Amino acid sequence: MMSLRRLLDLLTPARVAITIAVGFFVWFFLLGDQGVVNLRKLLAMKERLLNEQHTLERDIKDMTHQKELMSDPANLEMVIRKELGAIKPGEVIFELTPEKPAQNP
Numbered sequence: 001m002m003s004l005r006r007l008l009d010l011l012t013p014a015r016v017a018i019t020i021a022v023g024f025f026v027w028f029f030l031l032g033d034q035g036v037v038n039l040r041k042l043l044a045m046k047e048r049l050l051n052e053q054h055t056l057e058r059d060i061k062d063m064t065h066q067k068e069l070m071s072d073p074a075n076l077e078m079v080i081r082k083e084l085g086a087i088k089p090g091e092v093i094f095e096l097t098p099e100k101p102a103q104n105p
Contacts, residue, residue, distance in 0.1 A: 030036050069075045080086050087093060 028035065
């Protein structure tokens with residue numbers, strides 16, 4: 001066991017100051033605002049935001065394409081007829097329904 005005198009010899013003010021400085025540096029490096037823990041959170045947030053950005057860019061591209069299609073009168077008419085069931089004056093719609101197979105008794 002180490003004697004008290006030997007322990008006091010090891011605890012010089014310079015060693016205590018260096019130990020405190022190293023402890024503070026390690027704490028700041030790991031847990032501070034610029035620390036490793038915060039860095040991991042920021043990297044995860046960056047990844048999530050990049051994925052969201054790619055999704056939004058794809059949505060914008062799709063909507064731009066749809067807008068271009070809707071600016072063409074022929075395509076617009078086709079969508080109105082299909083989605084809303086609109087017809088021109090004088091047109092008649094014939095709906096064909098599939099026949100049910102006859103059941104054998």
